[in-house]
Amino acid sequence: MRVGVVGYGTIGKRVADAVLRTSDMQLTGVAKTSPDYEAAIAMRRGIPLYAVPGREEAFRSSGIEVRGTISDLVSKSDVVIDATPDGVGEENKGKYYVGRRAVFQGGEEAYVAEVSFNALANYDEAKGKSYVRVVSCNTTALSRLISALASSGHSIRKVRAFLVRRGADPREHKKGPINDVVPNPVTIPSHHGPDVRTVIPVDIVTVAVAVPVTVMHLHMVNVEFEDRPSRDSIIEALASTPRISILYSKMGFNSLAQVIEYARDLGRERGDFMENAVFGDSISIQGNEVYLMQGVHQESIVVPENIDAVRAMMGTPKWESIMATDKALGLYS
Numbered sequence: 001m002r003v004g005v006v007g008y009g010t011i012g013k014r015v016a017d018a019v020l021r022t023s024d025m026q027l028t029g030v031a032k033t034s035p036d037y038e039a040a041i042a043m044r045r046g047i048p049l050y051a052v053p054g055r056e057e058a059f060r061s062s063g064i065e066v067r068g069t070i071s072d073l074v075s076k077s078d079v080v081i082d083a084t085p086d087g088v089g090e091e092n093k094g095k096y097y098v099g100r101r102a103v104f105q106g107g108e109e110a111y112v113a114e115v116s117f118n119a120l121a122n123y124d125e126a127k128g129k130s131y132v133r134v135v136s137c138n139t140t141a142l143s144r145l146i147s148a149l150a151s152s153g154h155s156i157r158k159v160r161a162f163l164v165r166r167g168a169d170p171r172e173h174k175k176g177p178i179n180d181v182v183p184n185p186v187t188i189p190s191h192h193g194p195d196v197r198t199v200i201p202v203d204i205v206t207v208a209v210a211v212p213v214t215v216m217h218l219h220m221v222n223v224e225f226e227d228r229p230s231r232d233s234i235i236e237a238l239a240s241t242p243r244i245s246i247l248y249s250k251m252g253f254n255s256l257a258q259v260i261e262y263a264r265d266l267g268r269e270r271g272d273f274m275e276n277a278v279f280g281d282s283i284s285i286q287g288n289e290v291y292l293m294q295g296v297h298q299e300s301i302v303v304p305e306n307i308d309a310v311r312a313m314m315g316t317p318k319w320e321s322i323m324a325t326d327k328a329l330g331l332y333s
């Protein structure tokens with residue numbers, strides 16, 4: 001499968017690296033707007049670069065060779081993964097992806113694609129589709145968690161989730177807050193619950209705030225079941241689901257910073273942690289309800305789903321894809 005990546009920022013560069021690690025995919029190239037340090041590194045690594053139309057000369061005058069524009073990259077690719085800023089993917093769809101296959105990110109509106117996608121939740125709905133949207137980092141984490149809990153043998157009645165969102169990604173030097181807790185959005189429910197419902201038909205309400213950190217998001221989740229689950233059955237359901245890690249305080253996991261340190265110590269590229277980081281000690285049962293907290297590494301959690309979205313569109317069976325992706329990315333629960 002020949003895969004091109006349009007938009008080479010936080011998500012795009014990680015997805016491009018994941019394609020490079022994936023034996024059944026070939027990276028046809030990446031498209032960028034600016035001839036910056038990321039472009040220079042891509043060139044040094046031999047990744048074919050393409051420019052946004054009109055920007056070719058800016059690249060060449062910076063000594064960065066480009067092989068054409070986005071249209072050239074699209075014509076060489078079976079599937080394009082668009083990882084441009086919110087709303088640009090929709091514009092790109094009309095300009096470049098008509099009659100082609102494209103994967104969009106969670107910053108696009110759901111209507112941009114034929115299906116909103118999470119590998120565990122609804123892989124098969126993307127089979128044979130031309131336009132698929134990988135849902136956002138928060139929605140991906142909630143969709144994985146709900147899918148795992150639904151496999152516990154107990155029926156979910158409703159989900160209530162409180163999201164503590166990182167204020168910015170580490171490199172976003174102009175974003176905040178730097179001394180505040182911001183209802184984000186101030187309205188309830190936040191958009192995350194409705195977004196989960198684009199993937200899983202579940203009763204869910206979400207509330208979110210943004211705080212002055214860059215490491216990860218934290219979710220405080222309450223799931224009510226039709227009957228009382230045992231703690232063991234919940235832990236078993238989570239432990240047996242790919243892309244969910246249960247981290248216990250006896251192993252030193254008491255904070256999000258430690259999860260990132262763990263990823264760095266594991267030698268994960270860029271210190272990325274692509275799994276849901278469920279704090280094992282937080283899992284508790286109150287009547288029919290389960291409470292737990294999970295960390296979400298916003299910069300990387302959607303990377304495996306992008307690879308699976310491509311395979312789903314091309315017809316690969318679900319578990320074949322999930323297992324191949326996790327092996328290629330070195331993921332384990």
Ligand code: NAD
Nearest residue numbers: 007008009010011033083084085086105106107108137298
């Ligand atoms: P980013 O700003 O880090 O990167 C976007 C890249 O696209 C930049 O390299 C930019 O130069 C390039 N670009 C801008 N306009 C372009 C155009 N017309 N054609 C080609 N390239 C263009 O953004 P990001 O954080 O990687 O987000 C990308 C998408 O992923 C968004 O939909 C976002 O909502 C979603 N997402 C982001 C995160 C996150 O935490 N960063 C998590 C999950 C999903």
